[in-house]
Amino acid sequence: MNKRTVFFVSDQTGVTAETMGHSLLTQFDSAQYQSTTLPFIATAEQAAEVVRRIDEAGRASGLRPIVFATLVDDAVRAVLQQANALVLDFFAAFLGPLEAELAMPSAHASGRAHGMADLAAYTARINATNFALANDDGAGARDYAAADVVLVGVSRSGKTPTCLYLALQYGVYAANYPLAEEDLESGELPAVLRPHRQKLFGLTIRPDRLQQIRQERRPGSRYASLPQVQAELRAALALYARLGLPFLDTTQCSIEEIASRILERQRLERRVRP
């Protein structure tokens, strides 16, 4: 069966169009489609070429394509509207009501979102990323005093990608400390973490999922065995309970969701704001 084609068309990176379109399409379970992102479409000529591609895809599949667009320039948007497709244009839908509410015209200028309008924000993200990299594994002298949050959890419970995402997306300083067997056996908080208890946030994960992840990394090892995984997770949960640490089960969560829940729960200040 032919799949419907979905296009994300943007005068910038296409991230907004993709995010928007993705959210909407996930509401249609059984819809089958293949998607193409066409970023940096900034001129009427480029838009005309996009229209040719869209129309060609429609002819090839026999199904009218769906287009999610974020195009600021009226002329470029007008060209795209000529495509034989369902064109859902984000700016067309919302700029009007916003102009009315704010009682001011919009700039109709592309390149503003995701552009480097704010050098301070860019620097904050880079600095937070460097912080996450430098405070990633709990070894050596770590700068927990400068951290906004310190994630704790057993190996492969999602700490590192979450720290990096918090840094890149929000400019938050996130360190992490992997709970090693000796920490779990003692049942005590490691000495280096004690002064920072208010910043600690625990991660946990379902044993079968953790086993699967570790198995990929070190097949057949004790590290990846179910009894080992179960014992570590049980000890980590007991530690969180004893200390009254907030924690999250990451099994069903995307990285975005883990990060967002930590921000919310810890009431963290974002250094990068929309």
Next chain:
Amino acid sequence: MNKRTVFFVSDQTGVTAETMGHSLLTQFDSAQYQSTTLPFIATAEQAAEVVRRIDEAGRASGLRPIVFATLVDDAVRAVLQQANALVLDFFAAFLGPLEAELAMPSAHASGRAHGMADLAAYTARINATNFALANDDGAGARDYAAADVVLVGVSRSGKTPTCLYLALQYGVYAANYPLAEEDLESGELPAVLRPHRQKLFGLTIRPDRLQQIRQERRPGSRYASLPQVQAELRAALALYARLGLPFLDTTQCSIEEIASRILERQRLERRVRP
């Protein structure tokens, strides 16, 4: 002067609402506002509490708040509409036309976007992040053979955050190699990179900006001096030109934009797709 309040309200992380709202608000240069994200609003009771907060913010500032919402549940959305605010609801605007086009009802179920619907995608992002971390600085034996792209550039030109973003957002395997003084003096591609020339992508940056970044890192050092920065950047650009490498000036670019332009230019396959 009082600032207008902007709310991002979501039954999920709020990332889509923020991205959408941010894109639109950047079109209004002179609008002053302060923003609040309210994620995980999933019930009518929670929505009623949100309405109280919105109305309170409106009373406090004397300016009607603006609300960007991504709420899938009709009942929750109906409560939010009672706020004394301009409520721009993303699902309300686009689900109708999509239902008509696809000739099927939408699920009206929350938690689909950014949820872990796709375990394979989650694993791809984690694996790509681990790859980026393991192939970050050019030292030791690097797995360039497995890389989708290898970023080259002088120290602090944006390689590391870009690699991490490519991994976390798109599941792309991005390695990076910092061009050291000996590489730049020889004018030759380092031997380890020669077999992977098709994967190389150069970064450059304006000298004054690079000086500023390095100055933050090692104030007063030769490393952060303008002559040093200029000489390195000149030599790197000469190398890109001699080899015919694609490259990008990151000075005016956000991390999203750098990543997006590299994907586009190198025609990289994304392992994670909307």
